[in-house]
Amino acid sequence: MQTGHGKLKGLTSRARLWLGVALSLGSASAALLVLQLFVFGGIVDDLTFRGRGFHDEVGQIEWLVLLLTGRAVLVWLADMASATAGMKVTTTLRADVLGHLLRTDSVSLAHRGAGETVTTMVDGIDALEPYIAQYLPKAAMMVVLPLMILACVAGLDGWSLLILACTGPLIPLFMALVGYRAQAIMDRQWTRLLLLGSGFLDFVQGLTTLRLFGHARQAVDVVATMADDYRRSTLSVMRIAFLTSATLEFFASLSIALIAVVFGSRLLAGHADFRTAFLVLLLAPEYFMPLRAFSASYHARQNATVAMERIDALLILPETPKRVTAAEHDSNRPAACLVCDDLSLGYDSTNPAVLTHVSCRFARDELTVVIGESGAGKTTLMRTLLGLHTPVTGSVRALDAQGQPIDDAWSRMGWVPQRPCLPYGTVAEILRLGAPEADIASLRAAALEADALSFIEKLPNGFETLIGEHGARLSGGQVRRLALARALIRKPDILFLDEPTASLDPDSEKRVTDAIRRCVQGRIVIVSTHRQRLMKDADHLLLIDGGTIRTVTCDERVAA
Known part of the structure; x- marks a missing residue:
C-alpha cells in the first residue's frame, strides 16, 4: 500500500x-x-x-x-x-x-x-x-x-x-x-x-x-x-x-x-x-x-x-454507480413500476446487513408507504432506491408498461428528505434548485400541487421573498410543502418522501398528507413514515422487520 x-x-x-x-x-x-x-x-x-x-x-x-x-x-x-x-x-x-x-x-x-x-x-x-x-x-x-x-x-x-x-x-x-x-x-x-x-x-x-x-x-x-x-x-x-x-x-x-x-x-x-x-x-x-x-x-x-x-x-470512498441521465438517453417512457430483486443492504463489510434478500414492487398510481421501527432500514432502502447507496447484492430496476427496463428513470426522480435543506435565498431561487430554467408559471403550478401557493402568496414579496437559512421564516409544515414543491417542479416520474409529516401538528400533517395524496396520480410515490394518517391513506403498505420486508394485509390494517 x-x-x-x-x-x-x-x-x-x-x-x-x-x-x-x-x-x-x-x-x-x-x-x-x-x-x-x-x-x-x-x-x-x-x-x-x-x-x-x-x-x-x-x-x-x-x-x-x-x-x-x-x-x-x-x-x-x-x-x-x-x-x-x-x-x-x-x-x-x-x-x-x-x-x-x-x-x-x-x-x-x-x-x-x-x-x-x-x-x-x-x-x-x-x-x-x-x-x-x-x-x-x-x-x-x-x-x-x-x-x-x-x-x-x-x-x-x-x-x-x-x-x-x-x-x-x-x-x-x-x-x-x-x-x-x-x-x-x-x-x-x-x-x-x-x-x-x-x-x-x-x-x-x-x-x-x-x-x-x-x-x-x-x-x-x-x-x-x-x-x-x-x-x-x-x-x-x-x-x-x-x-x-x-x-x-x-x-x-x-x-x-x-x-x-x-x-x-x-x-x-x-x-x-x-x-x-x-x-x-x-x-x-x-x-x-x-x-x-x-x-x-x-x-x-x-x-x-x-x-x-x-x-x-x-x-477511496466508494462511488455511487453512474446512472444514465435524461440528456444521455431520453426515452420519455413513464415508469410503470419499480422492482427490487433479492436486495441485501448494509453499510460496510464489518457490519451485518441491514436488510437481506428483499424483493418488492412499487406500482404507478399507488401510494406505497414503508413502515418499521427506528433503525429497521427504511432510510437505507430509500437511499438505495434513489441510487445513493450501492446494495451488497441484488438490483433495482424501473420498468415500463411492457415490462422493459428504463435506463434513464433515475433522471426523473424527486426526493423530499426528512430534514429538507433550504438554503438562504428567495422562494423562487429555492424552487429553481429543482429546475433552474423554470418560469413563474411552472413555479406556481408546482406550488399549487404541493398546497404551498396559498402561503407563498401571503409572504411580503411572494415568490421573491427572502427565506432565511433552513427556512427560518417558515413553519415546519410550510418547509415540508415548499420542499415538496421543489421536488415536483422537476415533474418526477418517481417521488420519494422520508418522514414527510414528522414533528408536524395535526393541521399541518393533514395538509401535507393531502398534498402527497394528490401527487400520486401518474407517478410512483414511495413514503417512509411512522404516522398513522399516512398509513391509513396508503394503497400499498410494506413493513420492514428483522431485516426483511413484507406486505401488510387488509386484515392486519384493520386489526392495527
Missing part, C-alpha cells in the same frame, strides 16, 4: 510543465551565480594583488552587474513558476476531491465527520501548495547547485573538493534522522487539527441546545483546550525545525572553517594563491545554501505527507 509520501509523487504530473520551467530557470540562475562569483573573485584579486585600478575593471564590473540583474530576474521567474505550479495542483486536486465527494455513496460519506471532511478539503489541500511550490524546487536545487560548485572546485583545489564532498552528505543524513521524529509529531498535529475542526463545527451547530442546557461556557472551554493542544503540537514541530537548522549550520560552519584553515596554512607556506583560495571560500557557503533552503522547507514535505493520507481517505 502506498504511503502519503508515495502518493505525493503523483501530484507532480498535474503541473509538470510549470515545475520543469521552474527547474530550468533555477538551474540557469545557479549557473549565473557561479559565474558571478568567478567575476567578483577576479575583480578583488586584480584590485588587491595585481595593481589594477577601478577604471581598469569597468568591463568586469559591468559584467558583474549584468549577472546580478539576470540572476535576480531568473530567481523571480522561477519563484513565479513554482507558485503557479502549487496553485494549479491545489486547484485541480480540490476540484477532483469535491467531484468525487459528489459522486460518493452517501452512506459512506455520512460516516465521516463533516468537520473532518471540511478541514481536509481546506487545510489539507492547502498544505500541498508549499510542498509543490517550495519543497520540490528546493530539493532539485539541492542537487543542481552543489554539483556545479563541486565541478568548479574540482578544477581549483583537490583538498577543498575532498572536504566539501565528505561534509555535504552528512547534512541530509542528519536531517533525515531528525525528520523521522518530526513525522510522528506532525501526525499528532494533524489529528489535533481535525479534532479542533470537527469539535468547533459540532459546537456551532449545537449552540442553541448548549445554551438552553447552560453548557455554552463549557463548550467554549473545550474548544479553547483543543486549540491550545494544537498550538503546543505546532510548537513541537517548530522545535524540530530549529534543531534541523542548527544541525545544518553546525556542519556547514565546520566545513567552511576547515577549508579556511587548510587554505590559510597553505597560503603561508606558499603552496596556494590568493585567487584560488578566495574563489573557493566564496563558493563554499553557496555550496551549503541550497541545503539551508531545503532544510527550511523540509517541514512542508512532512505536512504534505500527512495531509495526503487524509485526502486519499476521501478519494
